[in-house]
Amino acid sequence: MYIYLARLAFLVVIIFSYHSASAQESLDSLLCWLDNPQILKLINSTDSSLKTQVLTQYEFKLPIYHPLSKLRLNSNFGFRIHPLTRQLQFHQGIDLKASLDQQVFATADGIIIHTGYSRSLGYFIKIQHLAGFTSIYGHLNHILVATNQPILQGQIIGTCGMSGKTTGVHLHYALRRNQQYLSPSLILHKD
Known part of the structure; x- marks a missing residue:
């Protein structure tokens, strides 16, 4: 409640x-x-x-719904010992357990503002939502959307992988509002 x-x-x-x-x-x-x-x-x-x-x-315009069919937390938001570098580092999102090519869903309606590859996130997607929110999905295997494409909450946008700096298959999910990172665990809808 x-x-x-x-x-x-x-x-x-x-x-x-x-x-x-x-x-x-x-x-x-x-x-x-x-x-x-x-x-x-x-x-x-x-x-x-x-x-x-x-x-x-x-309800469908704010990023409160699951990016995966089940939320199984692997690593939380905040300071942690990075699994590869073994250094204390601020983790700007959450890592969710996943299997290879598991479907990734948009957490709210929005517009794809960026897709690409980075050394740390691997293949990633950024979606702009209402009220200054941006959701970020990293370590993907496949990107199934394009920049400037409108997206609906629950739409499949990609598949999980282990691209970038990672120890295994998972989804990195981050949430920002006006360039400030927030803990997705506080906002995501719980079943």
Whole structure:
């Protein structure tokens, strides 16, 4: 129930950010901490018709759904000892266990802003979403989309692999809002 309320509050804060400058200022700090007491206050002070409207209009436009058919966490967001370099390093996303050529899904509606290859991420895809969100999918085996292509939540965009700097097959999934990395675990929909 708490996770549902936190996700709902997240959506309510997003909608308020379009209507109020002061809400926009508080949005940046609230997004990183979905268990903030201000969010619970916001939920209690918001009428149910607005909650319904927010969920209906923005459910598929915010990156809250699974990039894989099952979420099995391999490595979390934050500081960690990198498995290859053995150095303390900030991990800007999460690593999800996967099998070779397992389908990767867009976590929300958006536009493909970049596909390519980098030494660290291997083959990757970046999708621009509503409200300044960008989702990043790395270590892919195949890219099935092109730059500037519109994407729907749940659409297959690629397949898992082990390209780039990796110890095995998995999906690196990262989430940014206005160039700041967020923990995807706080935002992704839980079954």
